């Protein structure tokens with residue numbers, strides 16, 4: 001079999017853990033498989049590098065950030081390869097460029113355009129274990145790019161898809177995908193099988209166990225995706241097509257995203273084209289706007305509120321202050337998004353009202369709401385967000 005394995009930050013967080021990963025990789029190789037390994041930076045490393053950059057600037061050049069951040073993954077790739085060679089295996093480490101990962105030029109949030117697998121294939125044919133530095137690629141102008149936070153998952157899925165691998169395993173520090181973050185709710189249950197669609201909701205609504213774009217790509221390329229722990233032999237969670245899943249629960253889980261910030265514009269002129277101009281400008285700058293609320297004020301103006309990822313707030317702020325679309329601009333980082341997810345919602349009513357009742361019982365104010373066929377999201381005060389997750393998890397009996 002051809003297997004792609006990805007090891008996340010905690011799994012390669014110390015030299016002993018890199019050694020443990022080397023042993024796991026060696027075992028997979030010994031079974032006669034071809035193995036490509038994708039690694040993250042050691043845990044905390046990417047954040048540390050970001051802090052270094054912010055020591056000098058609130059808004060560092062994105063090209064420079066990519067030069068900086070891509071280094072973390074190179075370190076672990078080289079170390080793992082050295083460890084494997086020392087154990088008597090032939091291994092070779094590769095940067096994103098050496099692995100043939102071509103991206104667009106949206107620095108820090110680049111998209112993969114294509115993968116030239118020739119170097120990886122050549123190394124595999126020479127019976128080598130290939131160790132790829134995750135989270136990075138190269139633009140057509142030869143600039144280093146990175147794929148957004150959590151992007152090593154995307155590297156793994158993209159390589160698995162390009163190589164038509166038999167399996168893509170994402171190794172992390174929990175046993176798989178749970179009904180909610182097990183660090184917040186210890187009673188959370190592990191999910192054995194989940195559809196790409198639901199996993200995509202989980203991921204894009206904040207369950208960082210898998211990066212959302214990696215799930216999207218796995219679905220598109222039909223990659224057999226499993227997430228499991230690098231610290232034990234438990235079977236993990238299989239992510240697959242909805243039709244392959246027998247039992248579909250009404251609600252599958254609760255997600256929490258604390259990386260949210262809100263911008264409120266008060267006194268926006270009420271005329272056609274205003275919203276278009278604001279959101280086009282943000283989109284041009286690759287800032288992802290999520291929830292939007294508009295309401296009419298009493299003096300012929302409107303109030304416009306919307307959320308952006310917290311780590312994009314500084315840039316969004318600069319854009320807004322330059323455009324000056326409203327009399328008053330307000331920024332709020334202390335919000336979080338709590339979401340209830342389940343494909344079963346498509347065919348059942350009452351799911352949303354239960355969420356609102358639960359918030360009412362907990363005396364938590366809901367500031368914004370958005371819904372789709374398979375999810376309900378609420379913006380609430382960040383300090384109450386974990387309480388909300390626990391209450392919702394219980395209300396939908398996910399601990400049973």
Ligand code: ADP
Pocket residue numbers: 007008009010011040150171172173174176177178179180181182183202206207208209210253
């Ligand atoms: P890695 O460094 O291996 O990529 P991440 O920290 O990105 O790992 O993702 C794993 C973490 O995701 C877990 O430690 C857990 O706290 C968190 N998490 C959030 N929601 C969930 C969920 N529904 N199921 C499992 N883990 C979750």
Ligand code: ASP
Pocket residue numbers: 008009040041046047072134135148149150151152153
């Ligand atoms: N090291 C990067 C991050 O922390 C990429 C990853 O871990 O997947 O976001």
Ligand code: MG
Pocket residue numbers: 008150153208209210211
């Ligand atoms: Mg991750």
